[in-house]
Amino acid sequence: MEFQRSRQHPGGSEADERGSAADGSPYVPILAAAMPLQLVLALRPLGCETPVLAASQLPELALGAVDLLIVDGDGLDGLALVRAFRAQPVHAATPVLLVGSGEARLIRRAAIEAGATDVLVRPIDPLDLQIRARTLIDLSLTRRDAARTASLMDRHVAGIRAESEWREREIIQRLMLAAEFRDDQAGDHLTRVAGCAIAIAEGLGLSEDGANDIALASTMHDIGKIGIPDSILLKNGPLTDAEREEMKQHAERGYRMLHDSPSRLLQLASEIALTHHERWDGTGYPRGLSGTDIPLSGRIIAVADVFDALISERVYKAAWPPEKARAYLVEHRGSHFDPACVDAFLSRWDDICGLMRDRPAGAGAT
Numbered sequence: 177m178e179f180q181r182s183r184q185h186p187g188g189s190e191a192d193e194r195g196s197a198a199d200g201s202p203y204v205p206i207l208a209a210a211m212p213l214q215l216v217l218a219l220r221p222l223g224c225e226t227p228v229l230a231a232s233q234l235p236e237l238a239l240g241a242v243d244l245l246i247v248d249g250d251g252l253d254g255l256a257l258v259r260a261f262r263a264q265p266v267h268a269a270t271p272v273l274l275v276g277s278g279e280a281r282l283i284r285r286a287a288i289e290a291g292a293t294d295v296l297v298r299p300i301d302p303l304d305l306q307i308r309a310r311t312l313i314d315l316s317l318t319r320r321d322a323a324r325t326a327s328l329m330d331r332h333v334a335g336i337r338a339e340s341e342w343r344e345r346e347i348i349q350r351l352m353l354a355a356e357f358r359d360d361q362a363g364d365h366l367t368r369v370a371g372c373a374i375a376i377a378e379g380l381g382l383s384e385d386g387a388n389d390i391a392l393a394s395t396m397h398d399i400g401k402i403g404i405p406d407s408i409l410l411k412n413g414p415l416t417d418a419e420r421e422e423m424k425q426h427a428e429r430g431y432r433m434l435h436d437s438p439s440r441l442l443q444l445a446s447e448i449a450l451t452h453h454e455r456w457d458g459t460g461y462p463r464g465l466s467g468t469d470i471p472l473s474g475r476i477i478a479v480a481d482v483f484d485a486l487i488s489e490r491v492y493k494a495a496w497p498p499e500k501a502r503a504y505l506v507e508h509r510g511s512h513f514d515p516a517c518v519d520a521f522l523s524r525w526d527d528i529c530g531l532m533r534d535r536p537a538g539a540g541a542t
Contacts, residue, residue: 202243202313205229209251215275218302222310231257238264243316244309247292249276255290262291269319271312275300344439345392352395364535365484366395371531372480372521379520380476393445394477397452400430414492427453427462444473452477455512475514479505479521482512483528488537495537498529 204224206215211228219226224243229236231252237245245261247254254274261267274292276283287295293315294308352366370391377387401409404426408419415423430449434442451465451474458466460478470478486501496504502525509518521528 199225201225202317203241204244204246204309204313205237205242206246206248207231207234207252207257208248212248212275214300214302215246215248215305218300218305219309222306222313224309224313234260235264237261238266241320242267242270244312245270245272246309247272247274249274250298255286258287258290258292271316273308273312341441344441347439348392348396348441348445351399364537365488366398368484368531368535368537369397369477369480370394371535372483372528373476375524375527375531376476376479376517376520379523380472380516389441389444390448390473390476393441393448393473394452394480396430396434396445397448397477397481398426398430399433399445400426400428400449402433403429412491424453424461427451447471448473448477450474452481454478456514457511460512470514475517479513479517483521484537487532498532 202222202224204219204222204226206212206226206228207230208215208228209231216226216228226246234257245267247257247261249255249257254276258272258274261270261272271293272291273294273296274283274287274290275296275298276287277298280295280297283297284295293312296305296308373391373394374387377390378384382390401423404423408415408422411419427450431446434446434449437443437446448471450462451470454460454463454465454470454474455478456467456470456475458464483501483505486496486504487498489495502522505513505518505521509515
């Protein structure tokens with residue numbers, strides 16, 4: 177007898193109904209050596225699509241979803257077919273009903289070990305077959321519904337996460353504007369520091385996302401200056417020792433403003449705010465950290481911030497030429513600055529020069 181060929185079905189992805197057949201009904205193929213008329217007739221009341229397939233057609237089942245596979249072991253190596261079906265990743269959890277003949281206890285044990293979900297031993301009671309098949313089909317459809325729900329939830333959560341990250345970035349940008357309004361000499365200082373930070377981070381081999389995160393978070397490295405009195409922050413001249421000590425407090429204040437936020441970017445910003453004035457040799461502030469005890473983000477911004485401060489005009493100094501500022505970084509490599517960060521900066525010198533052309537330094541703030 178010529179068996180019905182299996183078809184490439186869409187796995188339910190294009191159907192509105194729960195089942196995997198094209199019309200939404202359960203798709204229950206039967207592997208058999210001969211037409212299992214009793215099985216087909218017994219399953220008819222369930223409204224299933226039940227194509228009868230030869231053992232050689234088993235690989236075709238990997239092309240789409242199956243709600244229940246029935247393996248008629250009479251005349252076939254049913255256990256081998258169950259194992260082969262289970263070996264298809266798409267069907268690792270698809271219910272399998274093995275129908276066989278012989279000693280029930282032995283057949284059940286061997287079938288379950290091979291990966292069958294349930295076993296039916298001849299002689300077959302049509303009602304028993306219907307009950308078992310309906311239970312297994314319901315199990316399959318419930319699992320598929322759960323997977324679809326989980327997929328929808330994953331997409332929903334991904335959308336919420338993307339919106340949350342967008343809002344985080346907007347908050348950071350607005351805080352950056354607040355800092356610039358507070359210190360009207362800031363100019364493009366924050367933008368140039370962020371650009372230098374990207375160049376250094378990429379020179380160190382950080383990912384594009386990692387470099388961008390540090391750059392964005394760096395725009396709040398001086399947020400603590402909001403708490404510095406105008407008489408010091410806007411002073412038209414060099415600071416006294418006492419004023420300089422007060423100015424140093426901006427690192428701790430910026431950290432306290434940001435560190436307890438659940439936002440990953442704001443936590444990174446708090447890390448930068450706290451550590452961008454630390455020095456590689458431990459002589460920096462506020463905590464005197466040294467070497468790799470200073471977070472990498474702080475070591476990167478230390479180089480970017482000092483470089484931009486040097487090439488910017490101040491009321492108490494003229495702007496340095498870029499080559500002189502570069503030489504300063506090289507001179508203090510290993511004392512003030514992380515040597516690797518300086519090397520990364522130098523390796524991206526052409527990019528730094530392009531940034532200076534696009535955002536020329538004028539009056540600015542450290």
